[in-house]
Amino acid sequence: MEIGTLQWYPGHMVKARKMVLENLKLVDVAVELLDARIPMSSRNPEIDLILANKLRAIVLNKSDLADKSQTEKWRRFFSTEQGYPCIVLESQLGKGVNNLIAAVQELAKDILEKLAAKGRKPRPVRLMMVGIPNVGKSSLINRLAGKGSTRTGDRPGVTKGKQWIRVGKGLEMLDTPGILWPKFEDPEVGFKLAVTGAIKDEIINIEQVTLKLIHILSMKFPEALKNRYKLEVLEEDPSETLKKIGVKRGCLISGGNVDTLKTAVIVLNEFRAGKIGRFTLDELS
Ligand SMILES: Nc1nc2c(ncn2[C@@H]2O[C@H](COP(=O)(O)OP(=O)(O)OP(=O)(O)O)[C@@H](O)[C@H]2O)c(=O)[nH]1
Ligand SMILES: [Mg+2]
DSSP states (O other): OOOOOOOOHHHHHHHHHHHHHHHHOOSSEEEEEEESTTTTTOOOTTTHHHHTTEEEEEEOOOOGGOOOOOHHHHIIIIIIIIIOOEOOEEEETTTHHHHHHHHHHTHHHHHHHHHHHHOOOOOOOOEEEEEEETTHHHHHHHHHTTEEEEEEEEEEETTTEEEEEESSSSSSESSEEEEEHHHHHHHOHHHHHHHHHHHHHGGOOHHHHHHHHHHHHHOOOOHHHHHHOOSSSOSHHHHHHHHHHHHHHTOOGGGGEEEEHHHHHHHHHHTTTTTOOOOOOOOOO
C-alpha cells in the first residue's frame, strides 16, 4: 500500500543518532519506549546497535489503547525471550510508573555496588528515555518529574547544558529524550506507524491509511466498527464503508456527495483515541 511519499533525510537522521549516542554515554539505563499497539513496528531496527552496552528496560506505553491479552503476551515475550524487564504503562495517566522506577533501580544495582566497592560516593542512577516520535516520551518524563522531583539544573563537569531531573530517591533522569526515527522498508510497518500517529499526518495519505484501517477492522474486528458507526452491515469495499460512515456523520459536500477526506480524518482520529476499541496491530499468537 502506498501511504504517501515518505522522505527521511539522511543528514537529519545522522544528527539525531549522534545526539542519542552522546546522551546515552551519560546514563546507566536506557528506557526504550514502545507503542503497545505495535510493539515490533515501533522498534527502531537499529536499536540493538544504538543501545549496545547499555542496560535497558522496555516500556509498552499507551497500553490503554491496546488489546489487554496481547499486551500481556508481548510483556512476556520481551521479558522471557529477550531478557529485558518490560513494564506496561499508561504514561498519560502515570499508571505503571512505580514499576518502572523499581525496574530501573534493580537494573542499575550492580553498577552502584561496583562504585561502592571502589569506595566512590553513592550517586543516583541515571536514565534516559528513547523511542520513536509520539510514543509518549515527554508524557512519561513529565509524569516522573511530577511528584517529589526537582530539576537539578546544569551540572558542570558532566555535560554543559544538560538538565537532570531528580526522580524520588536515588534516581535521576535526563530531561531530553532520545528520538529514534522510525525506519522501515516494509510498507506494512509504514502503515502501522502512520495509523498510530508516529509519522506526521502531513506526509501520509490520510485517506489511503484510513481505507486500509477500515479494511483491517472489517476483517478482524467487524463488530467494533459496526458498533461505533451504527452500521448494519459492512461493505466489501472499504471505500463504500467510508462513504456510509460519512453519511452517518453528516460529512457531505455540495451535490450530496460524501467528503471522504473529512470522514477519513474522523475515523483515523477516533481510532487513535481508542474510541473504536482497543487493538493491537502487531499480534503475537
Ligand atoms: N492514550 C494514551 N495516550 C498517550 C499515552 N502517553 C502519551 N499519550 C499521548 O500521545 C501523544 C504523544 O505524547 P508525547 O509524550 O508528546 O510523545 P513524545 O514521544 O514525547 O513525542 P515526540 O516529542 O514527538 O517525539 C500525546 O497526545 C499524549 O497525550 C498513553 O499512555 N495513553
Ligand atoms: Mg516529546
